[in-house]
Amino acid sequence: DSGVTQTPKHLITATGQRVTLRCSPRSGDLSVYWYQQSLDQGLQFLIQYYNGEERAKGNILERFSAQQFPDLHSELNLSSLELGDSALYFCASSPTGAPYEQYFGPGTRLTVT
Amino acid sequence: GESVGLHLPTLSVQEGDNSIINCAYSNSASDYFIWYKQESGKGPQFIIDIRSNMDKRQGQRVTVLLNKTVKHLSLQIAATQPGDSAVYFCAEIPSQGAQKLVFGQGTRLTINP
Numbered sequence: 001d002s003g004v005t006q007t008p009k010h011l012i013t014a015t016g017q018r019v020t021l022r023c024s025p026r027s028g029d030l031s032v033y034w035y036q037q038s039l040d041q042g043l044q045f046l047i048q049y050y051n052g053e054e055r056a057k058g059n060i061l062e063r064f065s066a067q068q069f070p071d072l073h074s075e076l077n078l079s080s081l082e083l084g085d086s087a088l089y090f091c092a093s094s095p096t097g098a099p100y101e102q103y104f105g106p107g108t109r110l111t112v113t
Numbered sequence: 114g115e116s117v118g119l120h121l122p123t124l125s126v127q128e129g130d131n132s133i134i135n136c137a138y139s140n141s142a143s144d145y146f147i148w149y150k151q152e153s154g155k156g157p158q159f160i161i162d163i164r165s166n167m168d169k170r171q172g173q174r175v176t177v178l179l180n181k182t183v184k185h186l187s188l189q190i191a192a193t194q195p196g197d198s199a200v201y202f203c204a205e206i207p208s209q210g211a212q213k214l215v216f217g218q219g220t221r222l223t224i225n226p
Binding site for chain 1: 147149154155202204206211212214215216219
């Protein structure tokens, strides 16, 4: 158990809908990272927040957004969902703003039908 | 550019043998490398890391070797056990100060009894 929690574990929704994925980092960690894992793309970095502020952006679509709250938990919002958004979404946390020592949560499996 | 790839997508070894998983990278400025293990239905789990100023690092039953001349990284697992069955990913921080990890596609390690 990495200490990172993610909810929900599974999510099934229809195209065009919007969902919110939630992540709680390890106690004391200030950074949260979001990744998408699909069969044909591997693990793709989406976005990083550090102490409430956006720190780095990767291959995140404009339909996706994220935020980190004062208690350091983070939410990833996915809107106007398409079939191709079906994937595993992982969050990871690290103690500082640097991307070393990232600990991953168990993931949320999103299925868009 | 940023590119981390794996020589082989699958690897089968006999229980008790040593396993070697390879990874090539293309960016000579890459500063830091990590190996993750991902078991079915779980998030990636940190195994071992190595900085670019080192060429070898050992952990419990694992060794990471870094050859900067040929831009090659390997993970050696000694006395492979059934619990080592998983997908193994190498990841890199593509340059000093970069704020993200770039993951390779992964190698599936299967242990034969």
